[in-house]
Amino acid sequence: MVMEIVCPAGTPASLRAAVTAGAHTVYCGFADETNARNFPGLNFDRAEMREGIAFAHDHGAKVLIAINTFPRAGDEALWHRAVADAESCGADAVILADLGLLDHAARHHSGLRRHLSVQAAAANADAVNFYADTFGVKRVVLPRVLSVQEIAAINAETDVETEVFVYGGLCVMAEGRCSLSSYATGLSPNMNGVCSPASHVEYHDDKGVLDARLGGYTIHRVQKGEPAPYPTLCKGCFSAGDKTGHLFEDPVSLNAEQLIPQLQKAGVTALKIEGRQRSRSYVAQVVRNFRAAVDALEAGLPMPEGMLARLSEGQAMTTGAYKKTWR
Amino acid sequence: MSDPSQQIPQLPAVLVFPLRAMPLAPLSMSLTAISRSIARRHPGLFRRLGEYCHTRYVLDPTDLPFVIVLDPGGGAPRVALTRGRGDGTARIAGSLAALLGMVHGAYDGDALFFSRDLVIEGDTSAALALRNAIDDAELDLSQEIARLCGPMQGPLRRFVALLERQSGVSLTRAAEGTAW
Numbered sequence: 015m016v017m018e019i020v021c022p023a024g025t026p027a028s029l030r031a032a033v034t035a036g037a038h039t040v041y042c043g044f045a046d047e048t049n050a051r052n053f054p055g056l057n058f059d060r061a062e063m064r065e066g067i068a069f070a071h072d073h074g075a076k077v078l079i080a081i082n083t084f085p086r087a088g089d090e091a092l093w094h095r096a097v098a099d100a101e102s103c104g105a106d107a108v109i110l111a112d113l114g115l116l117d118h119a120a121r122h123h124s125g126l127r128r129h130l131s132v133q134a135a136a137a138n139a140d141a142v143n144f145y146a147d148t149f150g151v152k153r154v155v156l157p158r159v160l161s162v163q164e165i166a167a168i169n170a171e172t173d174v175e176t177e178v179f180v181y182g183g184l185c186v187m188a189e190g191r192c193s194l195s196s197y198a199t200g201l202s203p204n205m206n207g208v209c210s211p212a213s214h215v216e217y218h219d220d221k222g223v224l225d226a227r228l229g230g231y232t233i234h235r236v237q238k239g240e241p242a243p244y245p246t247l248c249k250g251c252f253s254a255g256d257k258t259g260h261l262f263e264d265p266v267s268l269n270a271e272q273l274i275p276q277l278q279k280a281g282v283t284a285l286k287i288e289g290r291q292r293s294r295s296y297v298a299q300v301v302r303n304f305r306a307a308v309d310a311l312e313a314g315l316p317m318p319e320g321m322l323a324r325l326s327e328g329q330a331m332t333t334g335a336y337k338k339t340w341r
Numbered sequence: 342m343s344d345p346s347q348q349i350p351q352l353p354a355v356l357v358f359p360l361r362a363m364p365l366a367p368l369s370m371s372l373t374a375i376s377r378s379i380a381r382r383h384p385g386l387f388r389r390l391g392e393y394c395h396t397r398y399v400l401d402p403t404d405l406p407f408v409i410v411l412d413p414g415g416g417a418p419r420v421a422l423t424r425g426r427g428d429g430t431a432r433i434a435g436s437l438a439a440l441l442g443m444v445h446g447a448y449d450g451d452a453l454f455f456s457r458d459l460v461i462e463g464d465t466s467a468a469l470a471l472r473n474a475i476d477d478a479e480l481d482l483s484q485e486i487a488r489l490c491g492p493m494q495g496p497l498r499r500f501v502a503l504l505e506r507q508s509g510v511s512l513t514r515a516a517e518g519t520a521w
Binding site: 024025026027028053054055056211212213215216217218219222224236238239240241242243244291292293294295296299 | 389390391392393434443446447448449450451452454455456457460461462464465466467468469470471472473474476477478479515
């Protein structure tokens with residue numbers, strides 16, 4: 015069976031680009047705090063979501079709606095409404111992280127398929143099976159801290175489908191538990207849907223030397239001609255004592271394209287591409303690239319060499335935790 | 342690291358020279374008329390701008406001797422060309438070919454930023470909103486201009502197609518994912 019390619023769409027145009035390029039499934043979110051890519055100018059209103067889902071279904075593709083932030087006490091209605099609207103728009107599944115919201119969806123929208131977001135950080139078979147047994151979760155998006163062997167071990171002990179990230183921005187923390195950007199901005203991906211919110215980011219270019227500041231703190235300085243990274247604290251370049259370097263992680267993108275055969279052997283059902291904040295140009299190229307890879311795998315052909323370095327943060331790529339080689 | 346400047350083509354001299362030489366006032370008026378036509382045909386672009394639909398943007402084609410000051414005007418946009426840095430809440434700078442390629446969906450804005458072909462200054466949030474709204478609008482600037490040219494539409498389209506083929510600069514909406 016062909017591995018399912020799950021593609022990002024931040025706008026209706028990107029959704030159409032993903033479907034046209036060969037995505038089996040597209041994931042997207044409503045234009046509010048209920049999804050973890052709550053960026054200016056991105057996401058879907060209800061009418062756009064309905065039209066996008068109809069377009070995808072007409073072309074044989076599925077749409078998953080990410081409602082994967084953690085509801086604020088007293089404001090749960092916003093998240094409850096999102097789940098109800100996802101169902102009425104015709105979504106094929108919702109991607110949830112919060113225990114309370116999973117319980118609400120299971121009780122009030124039992125016919126709506128539930129996937130567990132990477133934000134829930136379910137990283138072992140007991141956790142995966144708990145979500146399946148308790149809330150009827152059919153698929154779990156695994157956190158990007160697992161090796162291929164660990165993924166295989168989880169799949170050996172569960173019937174729940176697993177989905178793993180194969181391309182795009184790389185979080186170095188266990189997702190759902192990272193509050194780094196809260197310290198500099200007061201906002202976090204978990205509660206507000208924004209990691210390094212653009213409203214707190216400033217760039218200063220002085221004769222080609224680019225400074226990136228987050229919440230007033232300088233977190234990168236790149237020289238003329240050097241690739242620029244995203245302004246996230248986890249990939250910041252800091253000075254301490256007489257040393258300057260990337261404390262947590264180098265600014266690189268995940269690319270596990272060449273590991274797809276191993277991921278298939280490990281029992282993975284679906285391959286996820288990060289990047290709802292990216293353009294329709296990115297979506298189309300990455301989708302086409304990965305669709306060619308899974309089609310080649312299915313046909314017994316070697317993995318094609320990708321051409322994705324240009325689209326990568328830092329213009330460099332890594333296989334992340336899938337192949338652990340600690341320095 | 343690859344040299345990105347070798348991958349973004351240069352605007353042909355046949356276009357650059359008149360743009361450098363033209364008086365700015367009539368060019369500003371023409372661009373305002375084109376932007377208002379776009380606003381009528383793509384109202385969703387201004388909805389997507391949200392709180393930034395009255396934000397003044399400076400678009401700086403670094404290979405031309407002027408900047409483009411865009412005021413979305415809540416759906417009644419105004420465009421003014423000016424020499425110097427211009428005055429706006431957010432500034433987006435890059436070669437004209439890079440800016441056109443981003444508008445036409447040939448280039449990814451983040452990739453242009455990573456490769457330093459695009460510089461953002463000022464209100465980053467406003468800049469992102471504009472980038473995302475334009476990307477969703479799937480604009481074709483040549484078609485938008487041609488619509489206003491009456492009987493000259495056909496010859497203009499053929500001229501633009503020829504220029505695009507010869508220069509490699511994205512002058513029309515790109516087929517999905519044909520560049521990078």
